[in-house]
Structure formats: structure tokens, C-alpha cells
Amino acid sequence: MRVLVQEALFDAGAELNAFAKGDTDIGAVVSFTGVTRDVSGGLSRMLIEHYPGMTERALTQICEEAQTRWSLADVLVIHRFGTMEPGDNIMMVATASRHRADAFAAAEFLMDYLKSRAPFWKKEITADGSEWVAAKDSDEDALDRWS
Amino acid sequence: MIDVLYFAWVRERIGIPKEKLETTATTVMDLVEELRAREERYALAFSDLSALRVAVDQDLSDFDAPLSGAREVAFFPPMTGG
Numbered sequence: 271m272r273v274l275v276q277e278a279l280f281d282a283g284a285e286l287n288a289f290a291k292g293d294t295d296i297g298a299v300v301s302f303t304g305v306t307r308d309v310s311g312g313l314s315r316m317l318i319e320h321y322p323g324m325t326e327r328a329l330t331q332i333c334e335e336a337q338t339r340w341s342l343a344d345v346l347v348i349h350r351f352g353t354m355e356p357g358d359n360i361m362m363v364a365t366a367s368r369h370r371a372d373a374f375a376a377a378e379f380l381m382d383y384l385k386s387r388a389p390f391w392k393k394e395i396t397a398d399g400s401e402w403v404a405a406k407d408s409d410e411d412a413l414d415r416w417s
Numbered sequence: 418m419i420d421v422l423y424f425a426w427v428r429e430r431i432g433i434p435k436e437k438l439e440t441t442a443t444t445v446m447d448l449v450e451e452l453r454a455r456e457e458r459y460a461l462a463f464s465d466l467s468a469l470r471v472a473v474d475q476d477l478s479d480f481d482a483p484l485s486g487a488r489e490v491a492f493f494p495p496m497t498g499g
Contacts, residue, residue, distance in 0.1 A: 304499055319425055321491060324475035349498065361499060381499060387477065389491075390498035391425035402426050405495035 271337070271345045273329045275320065277352040282362050290344040290366035298370035300377040303362040306354040312396040316354040321389035325349070332383045336365070339379065340372040347380065349390065382412040419484070421448070423462075424493035427469065430462040445471050445480045448490060463492075470495055 274280075282303045290296050306316050333345045342365055349361040363380045367373040392403040422435045442448035449466070452459040463469070471478050472491045484490065 319428075321422070321424055321472070321475075321493070324472055324491070327475050328477075385499035386496050388498040389424065389472070389493065389496050391494065392497045393425070402494065403497045405497050410495075 271330075271333050272347070273326060273333060274348045275322075275325050275329065276348070276350055278350070280348050280350070280359060280362070282359055285346065285348065285362065286364060289346050289364045293343055293366070295368060296343045296366045297368050298373040299364060299366045300370070300373040301362060301364040302377055302381055304360040306356050306358045306360055308356040310394070310396060312398070313356050313394055314397065315356070315395050316360075317393040317395060317400075318351045318354065318360070319391045319393070320349075320351040324389050325351075328388045329384060332380060332387060335383070336376045336379050340365075340367065340376045342367050342372060342376055345376070345380070347384065349384070349388070351390065379416055382409075382416065385409045386413065419448075419487060420489045421452075422489065422491040424491065426494055427462050427492050431458055440484075442484055444484055445473065445478065445482050445490065448484060449480065468494060 286301050290299060329347050333347060336345060344366040346364040354360055363377055365373040365376040386405060386409045394401050394403060418437050419440055421438050423431050428434050440448055440451055442451055449463050453463050466480060470493055471480060473482055473487050474489050
């Protein structure tokens with residue numbers, strides 16, 4: 271298991287190629303990459319604030335929970351903070367398992383939980399000013415299917 | 418002494434990211450009441466608790482949670498990771 275919270279850009283392709291390498295008992299690798307999207311058409315950049323210490327702790331707990339629910343050979347979470355330009359990678363998760371069902375389910379679980387249980391806050395900066403991104407009820411509802 | 422941390426718009430509204438407080442609060446709610454009574458900016462930040470989340474010693478918690486022995490309490494809006 272690897273949890274990285276960093277300001278720097280990361281290369282999702284290189285991370286994925288290096289992930290779970292050398293383990294010949296793995297039959298499936300699933301990954302998701304979150305990218306900075308220009309929702310309004312006027313986004314100049316996005317700021318991500320986080321809670322140092324709690325962030326790593328929460329992400330680790332979420333990964334550990336995934337490992338108890340599914341048979342996973344490895345789990346990777348990378349999440350950035352600081353300034354994102356449109357098109358920049360924000361975060362990625364990758365899961366590896368013998369069979370694809372575990373890797374798919376665990377990746378979705380990780381995404382659902384880290385959206386509303388990991389202490390990150392997004393702020394959109396546009397030409398008109400800046401605004402904190404509001405949490406969506408649908409993100410909270412997404413957790414219900416795992417309970 | 419307890420460290421109180423604020424994030425995102427809570428930090429902006431209160432105007433500081435962190436402070437050390439001497440408190441007699443025994444629950445998170447007691448601490449919120451103490452803060453609300455301090456100054457208008459606190460009262461404003463804590464006016465709608467349904468828009469806030471709290472962590473005690475870096476674990477998500479509730480407003481009725483006890484504070485006994487806690488070293489760090491953080492207040493912030495619902496998280497928007499991913």
C-alpha cells in the first residue's frame with residue numbers, strides 16, 4: 271500500500287507502470303485519474319487545501335478498509351494539494367487483485383470515500399473571483415451503497 | 418491548552434488557520450459555544466453547524482463528542498476531495 275499527498279505534479283502513466291510490478295499473482299489492475307476540469311469555461315486555476323497529518327491518516331484508513339473488504343495485492347493513492355491548472359492531474363487511485371471484480375469494486379470504494387472523507391477542499395479561481403466548491407449530496411449518498 | 422484549527426471558508430471567515438486556546442469545554446459543542454461568544458466573526462463562522470464538520474485529534478467526530486484529553490480540534494466545511 272502506498273499513500274502519497276504531494277504538491278508536485280505526477281505522471282499517472284509512469285505510476286501505473288510501476289504499480290504492483292513483479293507480482294505475478296496479479297491478474298487485474300484498475301486505475302482512476304482525477305483531472306482538473308474547467309466546469310464554467312472560465313477557470314484559471316484550482317486551489318486545493320488540505321489538513322496535513324489528518325489527510326495521510328484518513329487516506330491510509332480508507333485504503334486499509336478497502337483491503338479488509340476485498341482481496342487486494344496492492345493499493346495506491348496519490349492526491350495533490352496546492353495550485354492546479356486546468357487539465358492537470360489532481361489525484362489517482364490504483365488497485366491490483368487476482369481477479370478484476372475486486373480491483374474494480376475497491377477502486378470505486380476508494381473514490382467514493384476519498385471524495386467526502388479525506389480532508390481536502392477545492393477552491394475555483396476564475397476571472398470573476400474565487401469560490402469554494404460545495405460538497406454534493408450525491409457524493410454523500412454514494413457512501414450508502416458500501417454500508 | 419488545545420489546538421484549534423480552521424480550514425477552507427471557516428479559516429477565511431475567522432481569519433486565522435490555527436490558535437491555542439485555554440478552555441473548560443468538555444464537549445465539542447461547549448467549545449463551539451465558547452468560540453461563538455468570543456467575537457462576531459466566530460459567531461458568523463459557527464452560525465450553521467449543519468454546514469460544518471469537526472475532527473478531534475485528526476479523526477472525524479461529532480459536535481456532541483467529548484473533548485477529554487483531546488489535543489487538537491479542527492473545524493471545516495464538508496470535504497471535496499477526489
